[in-house]
Amino acid sequence: MTSAAGDAVDAFTPEDLTVALLLGSLVLVVAVVAVRLSLRSGLPSLLIYLGLGLALGESGLGIRYDSEQLTQSLGYAALVLILVEGGITTRWSGIRASVAPAAVLATVGVAVSVGVVGVVAHLVLGWSWEVSLLIGAVVASTDAAAVFSVLRRVPLPRRVSGMLEAESGFNDAPVVLLVTALAAQLAPGQEAEPWWRLLGTAGLELAGGTVVGLLVGWVGARVLRVVATTSSALFAIGVLSVAVLAYAAADSVHTSGFIACYLAALLLGNLDLPHRPSVVGFATAVGWLAQIGLFVLLGLLASPSGFADQVVPALVVGAVVLLLARPLSVVVSCTPFRIGWRVQAFLSWAGLRGAVPVVLATVPVTAGTPGVSWMFDLVFVLVVVFTLIQAPTLPWVARRLGLDAAHHQVDLAVDATPLSDLGADLLEIDVGPQSRIGGVRVFELRLPPGANVALVVRDGGSFVPRDLDVLRHGDQLLVVAPAGVRRQVERRFHLVSRGGRLAEWAGGPDPDRRRARPPGRPAVRRHDPDAPD
Known part of the structure; x- marks a missing residue:
């Protein structure tokens, strides 16, 4: 008995496997070499990987790939691995003081950004309110891969780098929920739900994902301690499997899998489990592989023939995000925590966009939203152009603001x-x-x-x-x-x-905290680029 699926499997011959392995291994070798170019140029490696995908695609070597559904599925899988790597390699001591403002920035800040972009896009570009808010949601999330890549080479005070790390780990979950809900409402036959119901649903899913992630991470850590073997490689596989399990468990009960896998990985990475060096090394390697595969895949899906028509809208939306929406969301989210203007200015400039907006641009198409096929090209152009503007200038901006760590x-x-x-x-x-x-x-x-x-x-x-x-x-x-x-x-x-x-002989107080002042003594202002202004 044969079937279409069976014919497709039979059609993949050992010769096809050889070609696939040849192309795949060459892409990985070039991607590894490209990291050195990235470090020297100051550009995130994501741009080079996107370029590889474009070179392999229909406008380059002629490989035809046009499946938004498969791209979305593989993109979500890659994002899970990238978030897991970020959680495992992040030290709680480095982000503890930044978790609260980062959480507000990833929720309230996202809402502010979506609203600002939606209003300007509707008034300036003439899009409908629904489409304007949808594009605002798509570009609202900072990208974990891009942020982690830049933080590896920009020396920042721990509070600033911790806030960027925590925000990029937190904000994928609410943005994915928001984009999915908005895209579904625009699909034919769907009725628009009131905004308060959308926010309530998103809040419940985030809360549920948080509980599932912490529970799976805690139980998984206890099990791993009991069954820990002398093989560090096997133990590393077990740790990553637990974190991925958190995503699947949360998503299966209709809560946020992205926040669950990040929190589970963060918990596992900070419980002093055995074989930590091997776990971190394996997680980092898997994270790099996920980044390379994701960005090359997005480059393959892109069609350069459609870029020209989207340059002007992409520049308008990108400028609004960079110069208005992101700064306003930072001010609203960080001012209550008495974070100084220099730190806020850097956070505003450091809101890098990357793979997450490009992957989310495929969601409206797969959800059946009519008339938005242009959105992928617009977001692709926006990400490339504004990464070229922001990423190379981050070290200079940090120095000008006095935030570069000594x-x-x-x-x-x-x-x-x-x-x-x-x-x-x-x-x-x-x-x-x-x-x-x-x-x-x-x-x-x-x-x-x-x-x-x-x-x-x-x-x-x-x-x-x-x-x-x-x-x-x-x-x-x-x-x-x-x-x-x-x-x-x-x-x-x-x-x-x-x-x-x-410097103080006995080690002194933690430099990230302000020194206590006896009652009645006037405050003495210290130059501390990491302290609130």
Whole structure:
């Protein structure tokens, strides 16, 4: 007995497999090489991956691909993996102070942005209210992949980078719900629901997804601890599987799977599970693979012949998002938390759009919304143009606003040495051009007992430092610290970076918090780019 599906399977021969593997492996190799170009140019690698997809598509090598339904399904799968990677690699200590404003920015801020874009698009471009609000919802979400990519190379204070990380992890869920609801209402035969019912439904789904994500993450962590094996690779697979399970479990009960998988991954990544370096390394690799596949797929789906007609509308909508909607949403969301104007200005400029809006642009088509086939081309052009404008200028904007961190701290995943079994952490510290660590001798860092600068990388070479060696700007330090004093080591580097060798001897208070002031004493203003203005 044969069928159409069986014929299609039989038609895929070993020769076809060879061609698919050849093209796929070449794309991955070029994508890996492109990361170096991305780091040098300051552009997110997503643009290069989109270019690869366009080069392979109908206007390049001639590969024909036009399935919005498959793109949406694969796009959602890739977004799940990207969010899981973001949750696992995010330290709770780095975003704890930023969770509340980031959550408001991902909900109230999204609503403000959708409203502003909808009003301007209706008045300036003449679109109907329904279509204007739909396009506002599609472009409302910042992209986790783009944000995480930029944060890897822009040294920012922890509060600022934490807010961007948390927002990009949170805002996909409400935006997906909003776009799906608006697109469904525009489909033939559907009646429009009142706005308050839409908001109520979205709130319930987000709350349900939050509960499911935290529950699955907590139960999964307990199970993984019990069945943990000596194989770090198998354990890493188990951790990612639990996070993906959170998405499926939440979506199956009609709650937000995106918020569930992100929160489950965030919980798993901060419970000090064994084999953390291997888990982080595996999650990062899977996240990169998902990004590459997603952006190449979106490039394949795009049709350059339709770009020209959408350039002007894309520029109008993008300008509204960048110069009006995003700043207003930041002001509304962050002002109640007494976040200073410099941080708000940077957050306004750093709202990068990427794969999420492009994937969401396929939702109206798959939902049967009539007359919106142009939306994918518009969003594609918008993302490319404004990524070219925003991403390369972010380091300059951070410096002009005084928000570039004097030193940059990076976690390293080391597999060759089982540091987790030894109860130790390995940190990388980049000494920036304005850091007062430059000129300080190693012993003057006064690190907590057990913590040592194990290696200094300088001018292309490296050496094991002695106590009297002087650190310089541009040095990269590898610091080994017992897990119990990691926080003290981080705090000590912040203090020395700001105060130099005469920084408080005992380690002092957390630099992210304001010093308590005795009653009656006037406040002394300190230059702290991370503090509210």
